[in-house]
Amino acid sequence: MPMKSLLTSTVLAACLLAAPVMAQSTDQARAVHASAEALIKTSNAERLDELKRQLEAANLPYTLQAFEGGNNRTGATAGTNIVLTLGEGASDIVMTAHYDAVVLRDGAFSHGVVDNAGGTLAMVEAAKALNQTAGSLKHRIIVVLTDQEELGLIGARKWLEQADASRIKAVVNVDVAAYGQTVMYGLNNGDQSKDLVKTLRHHCAETATDCEAFPVYPPSDDRVFSAAGIPVLSLGIQNAVGARQMWLAFNGGEDNGLREGFVPDVFQNIHTHEDTIDKLKADDVVAFSGFLSQLVARIDASL
Ligand SMILES: [Zn+2]
Incomplete structure (x- = not known):
């Protein structure tokens, strides 16, 4: 390689190395990043107010379901679910x-x-995406942003108590989804969820998405619905290695090959002081939101 072009490529390489890594490559991702940052508050009441503000700014109408919640540890504590009805x-x-x-x-x-x-x-x-196409869907879509999941899935339970369960054909729950392009899902939501899992597997294949099925997947709001006999999927995202480490931690048994005391990446963050904005990859969240809206459209067509 001639000296001049060698120099040029060295300078170029140095520039590439020095350039800050852009975590958000689109306007949508930059907006998601800003929204996540704005949700960092000192109470769930403040998180609720911020989320309401964001939904109003996005022209997404919602209703609020106030409930009396709390658990043995907290005592009676008021909570509020946000409910969006599309189509x-x-x-x-x-x-x-x-x-x-x-x-x-x-x-x-x-x-x-x-x-x-x-x-x-x-x-x-x-x-937002489904709101554009809700008119062409066979089902009504209800988005429930729940409160008090962390106190024992209370918001989801309170919502289901007042809902007409006979209308609910499928539930898709999302918990822990801030970075990574591997979609994780549980197989432990009962026989009633088998057809939904099949639809999800088709969706993973047809969108060439790396999906990982967990025989044992940690609980979230999904358990409220599976306990009521309702078909439900529980999804999260992770980086590819982290997803497999998490799979081994939950499903690999004693001899899972993970070193003594190993804690998968995501469990070093959540429920600690480390669950901070630097973990968020808004591009991944945006990509996953597309996966989700298309999955719901596929479920709508399959039922
Ligand atoms: Zn959670």
Whole structure:
């Protein structure tokens, strides 16, 4: 290689190395990043107000479901679910994500970015997309942004208590979705969810998405619906290696090959002081929101 072009390519390489890594490559991703940052608050009441503001700015109408919640540890605590209704139909597909963040053991309030501002915003972006096409769907879409998941799935339970469960044909729950392009899903939501899992598997194949099925997947709001006999999928995203490490941690048994004391990436962050905005990859959240809205359209067509 001639000296001059060698020099040019060395300079170019140096520039590329020095350039800041852009975490957000589109306007939509930059907006999602800003929305996640704005959701970092010191209470769930403030998170609720911020989310309402964001939905109003996006022209997405919602209703609020106030409930009396709390658990043995907290005592009676008021909570509020946010409910968006898109389109119409004789039966419903429900989408759930919890927006509440956890109070840490030392009393501090988690920034709650990975758990679950990312999942909440993936849901909101999917709702925006579905709102455009809701007229062509067979089912009514109900998006429930739940409160008090962290206190024991209370918001989801309170919502289901007042809903007409006979209308609900499918539920898609999202928890822990802030970075990575591997979609994780549980196989432990009962026989009634088998057809939904099949639809999800087709969707993964046809969108060339790396999806990982977990025989044992950690609980979230999905359990409220599976306990009621309702078909439900529980989804999250992770980087490819982290997803497999998490699979081994939950499904590999004693001899899972992970070193003694190993904690998968995501569990070093959530419910700790480390669940911070630097973990968010808004491009991944935006990509996942597209996966979600198309998945719901596929479920709509399959039922
Ligand atoms: Zn969560």
